[in-house]
Amino acid sequence: MPELREQMQLISKCGIRLSTDFNPELDVKIYEYSTEYIIKQAEASLKNLGTDRLDLLLLHRPAPFFNPEEVAKAFDHLKQSGKVVNFGVSNFTPMQFDSLQSYLDMPLATNQVELSVACLEHWENENIEFFQKHKIKPMAWSPLAGGKIFKPESQREYRLHSVLKEVAAELGVEAIDQVMYAWLLKHPVGILPIVGSQHIDRIKSAVDALKIDLSLQQWYKIWIASKGEDLP
Numbered sequence: 001m002p003e004l005r006e007q008m009q010l011i012s013k014c015g016i017r018l019s020t021d022f023n024p025e026l027d028v029k030i031y032e033y034s035t036e037y038i039i040k041q042a043e044a045s046l047k048n049l050g051t052d053r054l055d056l057l058l059l060h061r062p063a064p065f066f067n068p069e070e071v072a073k074a075f076d077h078l079k080q081s082g083k084v085v086n087f088g089v090s091n092f093t094p095m096q097f098d099s100l101q102s103y104l105d106m107p108l109a110t111n112q113v114e115l116s117v118a119c120l121e122h123w124e125n126e127n128i129e130f131f132q133k134h135k136i137k138p139m140a141w142s143p144l145a146g147g148k149i150f151k152p153e154s155q156r157e158y159r160l161h162s163v164l165k166e167v168a169a170e171l172g173v174e175a176i177d178q179v180m181y182a183w184l185l186k187h188p189v190g191i192l193p194i195v196g197s198q199h200i201d202r203i204k205s206a207v208d209a210l211k212i213d214l215s216l217q218q219w220y221k222i223w224i225a226s227k228g229e230d231l232p
């Protein structure tokens with residue numbers, strides 16, 4: 001239905017070639033960012049999704065063998081042919097992002113990285129400051145830590161589970177998933193969480209998290225539980 005298509009944004013990724021039945025010629029997984037392969041994967045996504053354009057195409061991972069000129073050619077072709085509207089990356093460091101950006105005529109729209117109460121890596125590698133400097137909203141993959149906080153196993157997961165329960169009770173919400181989303185949404189960098197669940201009730205619960213406003217103290221309590229130590 002064309003009206004529905006106008007209300008949604010379709011996002012796909014490219015670059016990882018698995019050694020599966022799809023690629024019988026490969027013995028091992030490889031990353032490929034040649035002009036031809038990027039175009040081929042974008043066109044395959046269009047076919048699989050039954051659409052004539054992607055709103056956003058991401059490079060899935062930084063690669064040890066990477067030619068930004070080849071990527072720029074692919075992006076130009078896909079943009080000019082109207083097959084892709086915007087381009088971005090995933091799991092890139094600030095330097096990797098900057099390096100690719102310097103070869104492109106269009107601004108990269110986002111960097112999709114792992115961000116959650118249990119993954120603080122991008123606060124530690126200065127990606128968050130980089131996003132703020134360039135006014136880029138990062139997409140957060142595994143915003144609920146892939147589900148592991150719901151069934152804690154490690155000491156850290158137990159600590160997080162307990163603080164999330166405490167904050168949920170203070171806020172008068174039942175589900176700790178809402179607190180995990182609210183923790184990301186509170187951050188001024190403008191995080192866009194990617195909901196992993198395909199259960200409609202869990203997706204509705206994620207939307208309800210938009211109404212929650214954590215206090216700064218609650219935000220830090222969760223940070224401290226994740227780090228396992230007080231602020232310096």
Ligand SMILES: NC(=O)c1ccc[n+]([C@@H]2O[C@H](COP(=O)([O-])OP(=O)(O)OC[C@H]3O[C@@H](n4cnc5c(N)ncnc54)[C@H](OP(=O)(O)O)[C@@H]3O)[C@@H](O)[C@H]2O)c1
Nearest residue numbers: 090141142143144145146147150177194195196197198202
């Ligand atoms: N760019 C990358 O490198 C990269 C890497 C990984 C993922 N991603 C993207 O990020 C998306 C989200 O990642 P993710 O799936 O790991 O997200 P997530 O939301 O952190 O985790 C989803 C998992 O949590 C479970 N879950 C959700 N709510 C729950 C609840 N209330 N109680 C118990 N379990 C619950 C889900 O189970 P149910 O399904 O049963 O609800 C599912 O197994 C993926 O779909 C993928 O598109 C990107």
